[in-house]
Amino acid sequence: xxxISLMQQLSRLGIAFLSNLAFLPFVLAIGIILGIVIAFVRxxxxxxxxxxxxxxxxxxxxxxxxxxxxxIYFALPYVGIELGAFQTGIVVLSIxxxxxxxxxxxxxxxxxxKGQFEAAExxxxxxxxxxxxxxxxxxxxxxxPSIVGQIVMTIKDTSIVSLxxxxxxxxxxxxxxQLTLNPFMAFSIVSVFFIxxxxxxxxxxxxxxxxxxx
Amino acid sequence: MLDMRLISQYLxxxxxxxxxTLKVAALSGVFALIIGTVVGIISTMKSKLAIIPVGIYTGxxxxxxxxxxxxxxxxxxxxxxxxLTSFQSAIIAFSLNSGAYISEIVRGGLASMDKGQSxxxxxxxxxxxxxxxxxxxxxxxxxxxxxxxxxxxxxIKDTSLAAVLVIxxxxxxxxxxxxxxxxxxxxxxxxxxxxxxxxxxxxxxxRFISGxxxxxxxxxxxxxxxxxx
Amino acid sequence: xxKNIDLDVYESDVxxxxxxxxxxxxxxxxxxxxxxxxxxxxIDVLGKDIKSSRANLSxxxxxxxxxxxxxxxxxxxxxxxxxxxxxxHVKKIPKDQAYEKAKGLLxxxxxxxxYDAYPGQLSGGQKQRVAIARALAMDPKLMLFDEPxxxxxxxxIKEVLDVMIKLALGGMTMIIVSHEMGFAREVANxxxxxxxxxxxxxxxxxxxxxxPRSERTKEFLSKIL
Numbered sequence: 001x002x003x004i005s006l007m008q009q010l011s012r013l014g015i016a017f018l019s020n021l022a023f024l025p026f027v028l029a030i031g032i033i034l035g036i037v038i039a040f041v042r043x044x045x046x047x048x049x050x051x052x053x054x055x056x057x058x059x060x061x062x063x064x065x066x067x068x069x070x071x072i073y074f075a076l077p078y079v080g081i082e083l084g085a086f087q088t089g090i091v092v093l094s095i096x097x098x099x100x101x102x103x104x105x106x107x108x109x110x111x112x113x114k115g116q117f118e119a120a121e122x123x124x125x126x127x128x129x130x131x132x133x134x135x136x137x138x139x140x141x142x143x144x145p146s147i148v149g150q151i152v153m154t155i156k157d158t159s160i161v162s163l164x165x166x167x168x169x170x171x172x173x174x175x176x177x178q179l180t181l182n183p184f185m186a187f188s189i190v191s192v193f194f195i196x197x198x199x200x201x202x203x204x205x206x207x208x209x210x211x212x213x214x
Numbered sequence: 215m216l217d218m219r220l221i222s223q224y225l226x227x228x229x230x231x232x233x234x235t236l237k238v239a240a241l242s243g244v245f246a247l248i249i250g251t252v253v254g255i256i257s258t259m260k261s262k263l264a265i266i267p268v269g270i271y272t273g274x275x276x277x278x279x280x281x282x283x284x285x286x287x288x289x290x291x292x293x294x295x296x297x298l299t300s301f302q303s304a305i306i307a308f309s310l311n312s313g314a315y316i317s318e319i320v321r322g323g324l325a326s327m328d329k330g331q332s333x334x335x336x337x338x339x340x341x342x343x344x345x346x347x348x349x350x351x352x353x354x355x356x357x358x359x360x361x362x363x364x365x366x367x368x369x370i371k372d373t374s375l376a377a378v379l380v381i382x383x384x385x386x387x388x389x390x391x392x393x394x395x396x397x398x399x400x401x402x403x404x405x406x407x408x409x410x411x412x413x414x415x416x417x418x419x420x421r422f423i424s425g426x427x428x429x430x431x432x433x434x435x436x437x438x439x440x441x442x443x
Numbered sequence: 444x445x446k447n448i449d450l451d452v453y454e455s456d457v458x459x460x461x462x463x464x465x466x467x468x469x470x471x472x473x474x475x476x477x478x479x480x481x482x483x484x485x486i487d488v489l490g491k492d493i494k495s496s497r498a499n500l501s502x503x504x505x506x507x508x509x510x511x512x513x514x515x516x517x518x519x520x521x522x523x524x525x526x527x528x529x530x531x532h533v534k535k536i537p538k539d540q541a542y543e544k545a546k547g548l549l550x551x552x553x554x555x556x557x558y559d560a561y562p563g564q565l566s567g568g569q570k571q572r573v574a575i576a577r578a579l580a581m582d583p584k585l586m587l588f589d590e591p592x593x594x595x596x597x598x599x600i601k602e603v604l605d606v607m608i609k610l611a612l613g614g615m616t617m618i619i620v621s622h623e624m625g626f627a628r629e630v631a632n633x634x635x636x637x638x639x640x641x642x643x644x645x646x647x648x649x650x651x652x653x654x655p656r657s658e659r660t661k662e663f664l665s666k667i668l
Contacts, residue, residue: 062413063406064374067385071406074389075398115515118478123529123581124505133532137519152277159279163378170281183289191278191286198277 004180009189016172017193019086020158023093027154031097032147036136038098039105053102060099065157068092073164085166089158097154104146108139142212148205152198169193221400224391231387232408238304238383239370245309246369247362250316255346257321268317275314280372283307288379300379308376312369319361323354363420370412384408445471445481445640452633454584457617459627462637463663468620469512471637472589475618476504489584505533508578512590514570516562516577522549523558526577534581541580548576552606568599575606586610588619624667628652636660 038057042050060068073088083091112135120130140147162171173186180186257268275283287310288303298306327350335345355362377386384405392401445467452458460468473479474486477493477500485492489506491499517525526545530536536544549558552572562570571591578586588607592600604626611617611630621627627634627648634651636644636659644651644660655661 058413059406059410062371062410064371064385064409066374066377067388067402067406067409070385070389070392071398071402074392075402078398113513113515115511115513116517119509119511119515119517121478122476122504122507122509122511122587123577124501124533125529126501126533129532133528134517138517141519156279159281160375162281170279170285173282174285177289183285183293187282187286187290190282191274194279194282195274195277199273202273202276 004176006185009176009180009186012176013169013172013186013189013193016167016169019166019168020155021197023089023158024151024154026090027093027097028151030094031101031150031154034094034098035101036105038102039109040131042102042106043109057099057102060096061103065092065096065160066163068096069160069164085161085164088164089161089166092161093154093157096157097150100153101147101150104143104150105139108143109135111142112138145205145209145212148201148208152201152205155198156194216400216403217397220395220397221404224395224401225404227387227391228384228404228408231382231384231405234381235370235373235383236412238301238308238373238376238381239366241305242308242312242373243366243369245305246312246316249309249313250320251351253313253317254320254324257317258324272314272317275311280307280311280375281378283311284375284378300376300381304373304376304379304381308369308372311372312365315365315368316362319358319365320354323358324350326357327354360420360424363416363423367413367416367420370416371409445474447641448484450635450642450645452616452618454616455614456633457611457615457631458619458633458635459631460618460620460635460637461622461624461627461663462643466637467640468637469589472587472618472620475587476500476507476509478509505581506583507585507587508575508581508583509587510571510574510578510589510591512594514562514567514574514594516570516573518562520561521558522554522560522562522565522573525562525573526580529577530580545576545580548579549573551579551609552576553602566599567595568602571595571599571603572606575603575610579610584616586615586617588617588621590620590622592621592623622667624664636663638663 038053041053042057044050069088069092072092073083073085076083116134116138117130120134125133158168159170162168165171169190173190177183177186253268253271256264257272259265284303284307287307288298288300291298291303291306331349331353332345335349336342340348373383374385376383377389380386382390388402388405392398395401448471450471460471462468470479474481475488475493481494485494487493488503491502493500493503516522517528520528523542523545526548527538527541530541530544531538546555546558549555552575554569554572554576557565557569557573562573565573575591591607592603595603600623604623607617607619607626608630619627619631631648634644634646634648635642636651636655636657638659643657644655646656651660652664655664
């Protein structure tokens with residue numbers, strides 16, 4: 001048993017937590033952009049492409065995050081793609097965020113008042129103008145609660161990438177636990193870090209939802 | 215392409231693993247339903263004494279990763295003298311996790327109930343407990359069945375984390391067979407198909423139930439859960 | 444389903460289309476800017492066959508205005524932006540000019556106090572007047588009205604009709620689907636009666652009310668007048 005002061009534990013875990021958060025901007029950007037594209041392809045029922053994407057999206061939504069992580073990490077080397085733990089994390093988190101967000105945007109599109117499309121068309125807007133000026137701003141607003149929910153999910157899912165060796169807060173906490181033999185302390189600090197970031201986001205998501213329903 | 219001989223050779227093992235996954239999910243699901251119902255009812259009470267602990271519980275579960283919760287139970291509880299097998303740890307962690315989400319579904323269902331139902335029951339002389347058991351909860355559960363089914367679908371996916379505790383369920387078995395055979399595509403492909411099959415069945419079931427309630431509404435989806443996150 | 448439709452509308456005509464619900468009035472109107480696709484026949488609008496090319500359709504949509512039953516205002520932007528949006532982004536008019544014009548149009552429909560309001564803050568009648576201003580902002584040569592007053596509370600119908608009457612008196616070419624026969628009597632110069640996808644009667648206004656030709660029209664008029 002080894003003594004590591006609370007301050008030391010805090011700073012080591014805090015630094016490790018930064019790698020959990022480092023994924024976020026990239027994953028979110030990919031998820032939103034590809035998610036929107038897939039949502040529009042499926043909304044317009046573009047033949048073949050639409051069905052293919054539907055199947056892919058549902059396979060990702062139907063699979064546990066961990067098995068996708070394992071599959072990407074252990075199978076890709078056999079086709080000549082060697083990914084490190086961090087890259088595996090980026091790839092899998094982006095794939096899942098894209099799949100879930102595409103469904104969020106698609107339901108937003110389906111729920112959208114058809115009159116908005118018609119009014120934009122009657123004013124002579126091109127497809128691009130119609131989408132960027134009228135449809136997307138409204139979709140983004142109505143789906144904001146789910147987008148924030150997806151951010152929380154992505155942050156929490158990062159912890160699972162530790163299972164293929166990525167160094168982040170949960171893996172670091174296990175190492176500390178093995179030194180101090182005090183799991184409660186290590187995992188409590190980890191929980192506090194996650195709560196500090198995720199809880200406010202959950203509250204924001206609920207507030208936004210309340211605002212949309214009014 | 216895929217080695218069919220290998221797949222058929224390991225198929226019995228995969229099915230055993232599928233059974234283990236379903237066992238973990240079903241047990242956790244039952245406990246989660248009990249926890250969720252009790253906590254959900256408590257959360258509709260006015261007293262701060264009831265609401266604050268419930269808020270801490272659901273807030274903690276929703277804000278932290280399931281993996282951390284699993285570690286808490288598996289490595290943390292033994293220190294307090296409670297010795298647990300991996301299987302018991304997994305069931306406790308999954309039940310507590312899913313229970314928190316179910317409590318929010320139950321709370322939503324209770325909140326949407328017409329006040330007249332409980333007023334009429336009380337006027338008939340039913341006790342609070344009778345009112346809940348005979349009048350309110352049966353109606354609430356009928357209403358929240360679709361979200362409960364999607365929650366169960368999430369639970370099945372979450373049980374893959376039991377692999378961390380070396381429980382021989384689908385994800386663990388997939389990894390084990392992949393390491394043994396050096397055939398990752400077959401080893402992960404079969405379990406993923408199994409997960410997808412369960413997901414599909416539950417999604418169709420959920421759609422069938424909600425479709426019966428509002429005909430035509432969900433007719434456009436041909437599979438998958440409509441509501442996400 | 445529309446059948447055997449043969450219809451000419453000239454400049455400054457005000458044509459009111461009426462008839463029982465399900466007769467195809469709205470469908471006919473929505474074919475004119477191809478919000479509804481049609482399988483056979485041709486529709487020339489402002490001298491262009493709208494089905495023959497994308498460019499023609501685009502020309503027609505830019506030069507005609509449409510007012511919908513449910514307003515279809517864009518809820519995420521202000522009233523002023525609703526009116527100025529298409530001129531800026533479709534007609535490429537400089538912003539300050541477009542906003543100047545939007546102000547003028549909103550004044551014209553009596554909404555000077557609502558420049559910065561959002562559609563969600565307006566009454567139904569106010570929304571529909573914004574929708575008219577939005578359509579007018581494109582300097583349309585033709586205005587299409589799809590049951591503009593059917594979704595309004597009775598006390599708000601007049602404020603919208605007044606704006607439409609002003610437009611008609613100003614010489615605007617208008618095609619209107621409406622059940623407001625009093626309004627039709629006041630401003631229309633032609634009235635079309637549709638039933639079951641066919642134009643049963645298309646006559647100058649006075650004839651329509653005083654001397655309807657078909658039995659169906661007589662029956663319809665006796666029910667609603």
